[in-house]
Amino acid sequence: MDEVKFQEIKKKAIEEHIPIIMDDTLEYLNKIFLNSNKDNILEIGTAVGYSSICFSKFLSKKGTIDTIERDEERAKEAIENIKSLGLEEKINVLIGDAVEILPTLDKKYDMIFIDAAKGKYPFFLNEALRMSKKGSIIVADNILYKGYVMSDYNKHKQRTAVRNLREYIKEASDDPRLETEILEIGDGLIISKVI
Ligand code: SAH
Ligand code: MG
Numbered sequence: 001m002d003e004v005k006f007q008e009i010k011k012k013a014i015e016e017h018i019p020i021i022m023d024d025t026l027e028y029l030n031k032i033f034l035n036s037n038k039d040n041i042l043e044i045g046t047a048v049g050y051s052s053i054c055f056s057k058f059l060s061k062k063g064t065i066d067t068i069e070r071d072e073e074r075a076k077e078a079i080e081n082i083k084s085l086g087l088e089e090k091i092n093v094l095i096g097d098a099v100e101i102l103p104t105l106d107k108k109y110d111m112i113f114i115d116a117a118k119g120k121y122p123f124f125l126n127e128a129l130r131m132s133k134k135g136s137i138i139v140a141d142n143i144l145y146k147g148y149v150m151s152d153y154n155k156h157k158q159r160t161a162v163r164n165l166r167e168y169i170k171e172a173s174d175d176p177r178l179e180t181e182i183l184e185i186g187d188g189l190i191i192s193k194v195i
Pocket of ligand 1: 018019050
């Protein structure tokens with residue numbers, strides 16, 4: 001991969017305040033998943049493609065990523081970024097609302113990364129479970145949401161997000177099909193393995 005181009009994509013995203021995956025979160029995922037030969041990865045929340053580009057290193061030779069973004073401008077930028085790194089055969093950007101797109105997908109994924117509207121996290125988890133198989137990994141970012149999720153503090157503005165993130169944690173923790181851990185890395189990461 002062209003490291004200079006990659007760093008440019010990251011720098012531009014940071015300058016434009018696009019909430020890309022945090023360095024320590026990525027470092028942790030790299031430790032577990034680098035070169036883990038995944039055939040199919042699903043990402044919910046592409047933004048400009050930064051995390052997808054990073055996750056392409058988790059793929060097998062023929063592996064692919066499907067990633068969903070509802071903001072058309074961001075999705076177009078993601079497609080350009082992906083192309084500029086020659087990853088267009090590996091990363092497929094689906095433009096539209098994941099709430100509508102997910103029910104139309106019917107594939108089993110080895111890894112699913114949830115990083116979009118926090119109010120929809122429980123729905124995303126259910127869809128992720130439907131498209132999982134034994135051994136699949138479901139990861140959700142921002143699960144502790146600046147610490148709001150584990151404290152009493154919740155301003156009106158964040159209340160729906162916080163309620164849904166708590167519901168996600170409860171469902172992922174209680175589901176007998178899942179082995180779940182919550183990590184205080186970045187903005188909070190929850191990793192569930194389908195057993
Ligand atoms: N995963 C990216 C960052 C994603 S930021 C990275 O680490 O590089 C979250 C993105 O999710 C935003 O671009 C937002 O437009 C998108 N999003 C939020 N809700 C969505 C939904 N319901 N469907 C599709 N995309 C959504
Ligand atoms: Mg995130």
